[in-house]
Each structure stands twice: as structure tokens, then as C-alpha cells.
Amino acid sequence: MHLPASPAEEAVAAGLDAVRPALGPSYEAALPGARAAVLTRLWRALAFEPLPWVVGRERGPGGLALRLAGGGRLEGPPPDPYATEPYVDELLLDGRPHRQAARLVAALGVPHGEEFTAELDGSTASLALSRAGQPPAGRDGAPRSTWEWEQRVVDGHPYHPNCRSRPGFSVAEQLAYAPEHRPVVELGLVAVRAEECLVTDGWPAELRDGGRILVPVHPWQAAHALKHERVRGSFAAHPLMALRTLAPAAGGAHVKTALSTRLTSSVRDISVYSIETAAAVSAFAQSLSERLDGRLHVTRTLGAATAHSPDLAAVLREPPEVFADAAAGERVLPVGALGAFPPARSAAWRAEFARLALEVCLRVLELGVALEAHGQNLLLVLSATDAPVRLVYRDLADIRISPARLVRHGLPVPPLSGRLVTDDVTVLRRKLFGSLLTGALGATAGSAAAFAEALSEAAGLPPTADTEALLTDPLPTKALTLMRLSPGIQGDQWAELPHPAAGG
Incomplete structure (x- = not known):
């Protein structure tokens, strides 16, 4: 059954027409699978998270039915809380089929659902774009380095409905910066007077310029959050799974940058608290790992700096390959x-x-x-x-x-x-x-x-x-959808999943 494109799906298609028209057919072909993947993740959340507007759950041999506040009924297949392959093509809301997660949440009319609806729509469209950008089967060589393996994670978070939500990123920016598209990213440098920075003693000489600290900055951050800053110089790097953490092409320490947009659940800045505690936590972790008979290594924090702002900060981290x-x-x-x-x-x-x-x-x-x-x-x-x-x-x-x-x-x-x-x-x-x-x-x-x-x-x-x-x-898991629908509550919220030994 052909489904009309959503606003985000149309926007990505239009963006591809402008910057990469050759990907258009692959993107269209990837949309049904991306919709099922996001809908499967959403069904997991609806089935197990303590959402206040789900007032009852009725399990039967044919699946699960949710009783909703206000008298509605949502039905779907038996949920598997640990499944990673899509198995939900549609859910029935009062007998009406829904095959797109964003439109389902809009139909549910849940409190604070407008922003989440837009994120689900963006997640679906970006996931289809991520899949469309992969090399054809048989033309993708085996990864040789750790960063190449990191870039094989195409679908993002295995359980979050916002697995590929990237608000604020244009199609061109996703293709230029997202790890699954395998780009090389040019990190910029922002010079800040040392007396205006909080910086660890290990900050390297090559990232100092006289009395100034050179803070590595992601190009998206430079363009969108630091418009008033003067970015100078650059060095090439490969984005890792985290997108904002990159492995320099020339080798050396991995660079964790601030990225002031909401990716999956969180805004990816770097708190001043993290910089303040970086050296002490790293030293403590090294001493602890020595008690593990060589079975656990912890990458050291080699340097950390912030201009007393979560929007302009960076952490330098030991690359994990040194332990192989x-x-x-x-x-x-x-x-x-x-x-x-x-x-x-x-x-x-x-x-x-x-x-x-x-x-x-x-x-x-x-x-x-x-x-x-x-x-x-x-x-x-x-x-x-x-x-x-x-x-x-x-x-x-x-x-x-x-x-x-x-x-x-x-x-x-x-x-x-x-x-x-x-x-x-x-x-x-x-x-x-x-x-x-x-x-x-x-x-x-x-x-x-x-x-x-x-x-x-x-x-x-x-x-x-x-x-x-x-x-x-029962095993705890972050209630990721509940958290996105609870803007007034700080910190993590939790759900309990049935123990897999008890039949899932």
C-alpha cells in the first residue's frame, strides 16, 4: 500500500534533489523499511514504558492491546523488548491502521506530543537517507580500522524511536557530517584567551597559541551556535558513532566536540562540570582498571577545555586502538x-x-x-x-x-x-x-x-x-519516549522490562 509522504520525508526528498539527486530513487525505496523500523521502536515504548495515558495493557495470543485514557484502544503484535529487526508494519488505533510513527502519535493527541511527532518524522526520513547512502551490496570492503567499524552502524540507537532524529541538520549537512555517510569532516579551531578558559594541564602544545587555547569545533557548531566566533585553521577527521566525536585522519587523540542540537534524546554540548571533573575521573578510572587483570582498559582523558560554556568545549581522549x-x-x-x-x-x-x-x-x-x-x-x-x-x-x-x-x-x-x-x-x-x-x-x-x-x-x-x-x-531500561514527552522533568526516567528468562 502506498503511503503519502510526511513533511520530513518530503523535505529530505527535496533536499536530495538539490544536493544529491542520484540518491533519490534509493531514498524512496528505503522509506517503507525506515517507517517499520521507527514504528517497531515506538511500539516497544508504548508496550513497556509507564506512560500516564496508557491505563491498561491486555495481552493475548494474537498480540497486545493498550487501553488509552479517554477510551481509545491501540492494538499491535506481541512485543519483543529486545528485538532489533523491524516486525511492526502497522498498529491499529480504534481499528484504523497506522503505518507511520509520527502520524500515529499525532492521532493519539498525547500531552507534549507535537515536538516528539516532528522528531519521529525526522527520524524516519533521516533513517531512510542513512540507508539510501550505503554502498551497494558486494561493493563494500571489510572495515580495517575501528573508525570504519563505527561507521557501519547505519540505523543508530537500536531501541529509541528517535534513532536518527537530527533536527537542525539539512540534507547536505547530514551527508557531510553523519558517520554512516562516511565523510571526512574538517574540524575548526577557535582561539580563546587562556584566562577565559577552564583547561586541564594535559592540553597539548599543538592546541595552544601563545596565551590562547585553541578549542576544536565541529563545523555544524561553528555555523549554527558560534556565529560570532572566529574559526581559524582546520584538520581532517572521521566522525565516529557519536557523530560529534571524531578520529583525526592523521591519527592521535579522539576529539569530543560540543554540538548544540538534540540528537536522539539529548543536546550534545559539554558541561563545565564534565571539564572540571575530567582529569580526576580519568586518573581514578585508570587505577580501578588495574584491579581487573587486564580484562578492562579505560581510555584516558588526555585533555579537556571549555570557555566556561557548554557550547564551546572539547575533550581529547585516548583512541581505543592502543589497547589492541x-x-x-x-x-x-x-x-x-x-x-x-x-x-x-x-x-x-x-x-x-x-x-x-x-x-x-x-x-x-x-x-x-x-x-x-x-x-x-x-x-x-x-x-x-x-x-x-x-x-x-x-x-x-x-x-x-x-x-x-x-x-x-x-x-x-x-x-x-x-x-x-x-x-x-x-x-x-x-x-x-x-x-x-x-x-x-x-x-x-x-x-x-x-x-x-x-x-x-x-x-x-x-x-x-x-x-x-x-x-x-525485571531489567531496567531508560523510558526514552516518556522522557521526550516529559519536558518539565529533569534527568532519566525508567521502565522495567520482563526478564528474558521469563519469556520476554
Whole structure:
């Protein structure tokens, strides 16, 4: 059935006509699959998140029906909270079929739904553009570097309906900056007087100019958020999964830039707090990783600077490739790219990976640190035979540290305060379980049944209260749609997913 194009879908088609008309037919062909992918993600949210206007859920052999405030009824197939392949082509609202996520949310008329509707529309159109821009099958060589693997993540977040939402990006800018389109990006430099900056001691000499600090700036940020700033110089870099983090083409430290637009859920600036704590958190993480027998490496923060503004800041980070022995044939892949890694289709391989990830990350939690170990932050070192060897973790900006647990294990408590520090068991478990379990491992498995098989590896772990909770309790996941529909509530909100061992 032919569906009329939505406003965002029409806008992308018009943009392609102007800048890349040859992609037009591929984009049109990609739209049905993109619509199903976003609708599948939205159905997961509607089925499991504590949305206040969903007043009841009726499960039956034929699927799930939601009773809505006001008397409406929304029906769809049995939901799989861990599925990554699209399986929802349409949902029935009071018997009327809906095949586009944005139009469904508009029809639902939910509070604060206007902005979310536009984001869903943009996510669908951008996802179709991302898929349309891929090389033809058989003409895409095997990735050789970590950044090439990162750029194989075409569909973005595996569970967020806004998986490819990029408001403020034109079609030309998506093609020029988005990692899945495999561009080379020219990062600019903004000179700021040193006395106007907060900067770590490790800021390199090549990014200083006398009494000025040279802050790397993403070209989108330079054009849209820093119009009054004088950008000078540039260097070429490859965008990574995070889009705003790039690997310089000449090698060296990865550069995390500020990007003041909402990508997926969050505005991607860099807080002053993150710069203030960067050096202390990095040093602490290095000392902690030494307790893991070489099975976990944490990329060091090599420098951080801000002009006391989240819009003009940058972090320099050690590249994860330094932890692989290239001479021995080792390589590093981000966990989010495992969907494009053929060995990960094997149940035995997934079990081996799950065992490593669970052992290491639960041990770190027991010691006192909850990692945000989703598929973007967590990387895997593979042997020459593609066996999982050890883990690499990057981006320390949103971990959680428990002073009480550190003291219990005789570890020094870092000189930190603020949001990174908590002894709340629920907060700690949500941080790790919601990223590693319902994020990285669930998405790698791709279904509740496959995830249950991989998660069975936890049964052999040392018995702790955290392990017991992992094996028996419902699993936490960020309520991403609820968060987008709750503009007055700060911070994360959560949902509970059925434990995959209980049948998903």
C-alpha cells in the first residue's frame, strides 16, 4: 500500500534533489523499511514504558492491546523488548491502521506530543537517507580500522524511536557530517584567551597559541551556535558513532566536540562540570582498571577545555586502538557495530562475549563503579581468530561512583562531588543494567529468546546481590519516549522490562 509522504520525508526528498539527486530513487525505496523500523521502536515504548495515558495493557495470543485514557484502544503484535529487526508494519488505533510513527502519535493527541511527532518524522526520513547512502551490496570492503567499524552502524540507537532524529541538520549537512555517510569532516579551531578558559594541564602544545587555547569545533557548531566566533585553521577527521566525536585522519587523540542540537534524546554540548571533573575521573578510572587483570582498559582523558560554556568545549581522549596488539592480529570493535560483524550471529560467540562483559562489568560494579556500558561506550578487543579477549571503555562523563563500595574494598575515594557520586543501589544498577543488559547485550542478541540464552552465562558468576538482581528481577531500561514527552522533568526516567528468562 502506498503511503503519502510526511513533511520530513518530503523535505529530505527535496533536499536530495538539490544536493544529491542520484540518491533519490534509493531514498524512496528505503522509506517503507525506515517507517517499520521507527514504528517497531515506538511500539516497544508504548508496550513497556509507564506512560500516564496508557491505563491498561491486555495481552493475548494474537498480540497486545493498550487501553488509552479517554477510551481509545491501540492494538499491535506481541512485543519483543529486545528485538532489533523491524516486525511492526502497522498498529491499529480504534481499528484504523497506522503505518507511520509520527502520524500515529499525532492521532493519539498525547500531552507534549507535537515536538516528539516532528522528531519521529525526522527520524524516519533521516533513517531512510542513512540507508539510501550505503554502498551497494558486494561493493563494500571489510572495515580495517575501528573508525570504519563505527561507521557501519547505519540505523543508530537500536531501541529509541528517535534513532536518527537530527533536527537542525539539512540534507547536505547530514551527508557531510553523519558517520554512516562516511565523510571526512574538517574540524575548526577557535582561539580563546587562556584566562577565559577552564583547561586541564594535559592540553597539548599543538592546541595552544601563545596565551590562547585553541578549542576544536565541529563545523555544524561553528555555523549554527558560534556565529560570532572566529574559526581559524582546520584538520581532517572521521566522525565516529557519536557523530560529534571524531578520529583525526592523521591519527592521535579522539576529539569530543560540543554540538548544540538534540540528537536522539539529548543536546550534545559539554558541561563545565564534565571539564572540571575530567582529569580526576580519568586518573581514578585508570587505577580501578588495574584491579581487573587486564580484562578492562579505560581510555584516558588526555585533555579537556571549555570557555566556561557548554557550547564551546572539547575533550581529547585516548583512541581505543592502543589497547589492541596489531602485530598479533588483534583489533577493536565498538559493541554497537556487532550487528555488522558476522561471528556475532553465532550463539556460541554471543555467549562468550556475554560472559566476558558480565564478569568484568559486574566486578567493576561490586568494586564501586557503574559504567554506562552501552554499545557506543563499550568496545571489544578481538583476537586474530575473532574471539572476545578484553573490553575497552570510553567516555567517563556519565559513570556513577559509590564511595561506600570503594571503601569496602579498600580503594581510594576520588575527590569528586555532584551527579557522578552516589551510594544508591537502584541508581547504580540502573546505570549498568540499563546500558549493558537491556542495551549492549540485548541489542547484540537481537531478540528475547537469544538474549535469554546469552544471559544464562550470568548463572556461573560469583554470587553477589547485584548478580542475584540481574538473574531474577525485571531489567531496567531508560523510558526514552516518556522522557521526550516529559519536558518539565529533569534527568532519566525508567521502565522495567520482563526478564528474558521469563519469556520476554
